[in-house]
Amino acid sequence: MVDSRPVGVGIIGCGNISAAYLKAAANFPILDIVAVADLNMEAARAKASEFGTNAVEVDALLADPAIELVLNLTIPQAHVPVGLDALQAGKHVYSEKPLAVTFEDGQRLVAKGKETGLLVGCAPDTFLGGAHQTCRNLVDSGIIGEPVGGSAYFMCPGHERWHPNPAFYYQAGGGPMLDMGPYYITDLVNLFGPVTRVSGMASMLRKSRPIGSEPLKGQMIDVEVPTHIAGMLEFANGAIVQITMSFDVAGHKHTPLELYGTKGSLLVPDPNHFGGEIESRQTGEDWQSHSIEMPYWDGNFRSIGLADMAHAIRTGRPHRASAELALHALEVMETIERSAKSGSAIAITTQPARPAPLKDNIENGVLA
Template sequence: MERLGIGIIGCGNISSAYLKAMAAFPILDIRGIADLNRSLAEERANEFGVRARDLADLLADPSIELIVNLTVPKAHVTVAMQALEAGKHTYSEKPLATDFADGRKLAALAREKGLRIGAAPDTFLGGSHQTARAIVDSGALGIPVGGTATFMCPGHERWHPNPDFYYDVGGGPMLDMGPYYITDLVNLLGPVAKVAGFATSARKERTITSQARNGESIPVRVPTHVAGVMAFENGAVVQIGMSFDVAGHKHVPLELYGTEGTLIVPDPNHFGGQVELLKKGGAFELKTTTEPYADGNYRSIGVADMAHAIRSGRPHRANGDLALHVLEVMEAFHKAAESGTTVSIATTTERPAPLSESLVDGRIGR
C-alpha cells in the first residue's frame, strides 16, 4: 500500500513516544516535524533521523497528507484548523479540544473540507483492550449492568518538567486522563446517554517537585477531583473517579459488570495488561490475549489505522465522532457539577470496528 506523507506539529514530551512507535508502521512516511521552539524540533529531528521544518513550510508541502498534532491541549483546535485549511487530514493528541463548542467547530470544518479528523487516545486498539472487547461481544457478561472507572494520583507535578497546563483551563484530571477511560468504555459498551457529577479542588496552588523547577508554585484553575456516573445508551451505569489529589488507592482501572459475569480491564493508558473474567458462580480467570499490539507502547497506532483507512477508503477507528462524543461527556461532568443536575449527551457515535489483525502485514502480531 502506498505510504502516507506525515507532518508532525509539536515536539514536546509526548512526541518521542509517537516518533518511536511510528517506525513500526511502514505506511507512515514522516516528512517533517515542526515546533514554535525551533531548537526543540531540531533536537527531535536529530534524535529520530527526520527533518525539522517551519510550520508554514510543513503545511504548504503537497506531499504531506496528514498532520499529527502533538501541541499542548489549548492549541489543539487552532493547529488542527490550520491543517484542515491547508487541505490536510489531521490527527490530534487527546483531547480533541478543551471545549466542546470548539470541537464541534473543528468537526464542521472537516466536513466542509471533505477531510478526516482523528484523535487520541488509541490505546483502546491495544491487544488487551481488544481482548476485552471480544469478551463483551461474545455475550459472556450477559446483560451489561454497570462498572467502575478509576484514575487517582497525587498529581503530575511530581514528574512532568512543565506541568502548568495540567492545572490551567482545559486541563485537570478529567480532560487529561478521562479520554483513556471513557474512550475505552465507549469501545466496550457504546455511547453515553446521560451524565451526573461532582467536582472539587483541594488546593489553589501546586508545588512542582520535578527538576529543574523544583519548589516553584503554580496556580490551580480547574477542578482536580471529579466523581460522577455515566448512563450508557445500552442501559449500563458506570461510576467514574478522576483525581490529582489522592495519595493512593486499591481500585483497578476498569471493571465491567453484567448479569452473567464481571470483567477486569487493564489500564486504558496502556496497550497491554491482564484481562480477567469471572463467570457467575465461578472465580476470576486470566484470559489470554491473542490480538496484536499488547506487548509495547504503540502510541501512534491510531495514526497508522487512519492512514490505512485513507488509502483503502474505510472508516478509521480513532475518529472525530468518537473523540467529539468523549469530549462532550467529559465536559458534561463539569456542567453537572456546576448545575447540580443530570446532563444529557447530544452527540452519539458508533463503536469502532474491532482490530484483530496487524496493521503491518495483515497477520496477527507485528
C-alpha cells in the same frame, strides 16, 4: 487495486509525547514521517536528529505537498487552532487528546473537517491495543451477559511530581478529567457503546501547588480547574458506570476498569496502556485469567490510531480513532463538570457508533 503507498506525515509539536509517537511509527509502514516542527526550533531539531527526519518551520510543514496528514502534538489549548490551520492547508489532521478544550471548539474542528472533506482523528488510540481489543471480543461474546454497570478510576497525587513543565495540567483545558478521562471514556465506548446521560460532582481544594520536578522544582503553579471529579455515566445499552478522575489522591487499590453484567464481571487493564492482565468471573465460579488474543499489546504503540487513519485515507473506509468518537468523549467530560455545577443529570447529545473492532489477522503493521 488497493493503494498501499505510505502516507506522508508532518508532526507539529515536539514536546514530551512526540518521542513515543515517533518511536512507535516505525511499526507501521503506512506512515512516512516527512518532517517535524515546533515553535521552538531547537526542540524540533533535537527530535529530527534523534529520529532521522527533518526539522522545519510550522508554515513550511503546512505548505509541503509531500505531507498529507498532520499529527498535532501541541498543548491542548492549541489543538483546535493548529488543527484548523492544517485543514485549511488541505491536510488531514490527527490530534493528541483531548480533541479541544471545550465541546464548542471541538464541534468547530469536526465541522471544518466535514466542510473540507478531510479526515479528523484524535487520540487516545490505546483502545486499539491487544488487551482492549481482546476485552472487546469477550464482551461481544457474552461473557458478562447483559451489561449492568462498571467502574473507572484514575487517581494520583498530581503530575507536578514528575512533569518538567506541568502548569498546563491545572489551566483551562487541563485537570484530571480532560487529561486522563479520554482513555477511560473512549475505552468504555469501545466496550459498551455511547453514553446517553451523566451526572457529576467536583472539587478544587488547593488554589496553588508546588512543582516537585526539575527544572522548575519549588515554583508554585496556580490551579484553575477541579482536581477531583466523580461522575456517573449512563450508556445506551443500559449500563451505569461510576468514574473518578483525581490529582488529589495519595494512593488507592481500585482496578482501572471493571465491567459488570448479568452473568459475570470483567477486569479490564489500564486504558492508558496497550496490554495488561485480563480477568473474568462468572456467577458461582472463580476468577480466571485470559490470554491476549490480539496484537499490539507488548509495547507502546502510540501511533496505531494514526496508522489506522492513514489506511482509511488510502482505502476510504472509516477510521476508528475518529473525531466523532473524541467529540463524544469531550462532551461527556465537559458535561460531568457542568452537572457538578448544576446539581442535575444532563443528557449527552452526540451518539457515535462503536468503533469497529480490529480483525485478528492483522500483520506487518497493516490494520484491517
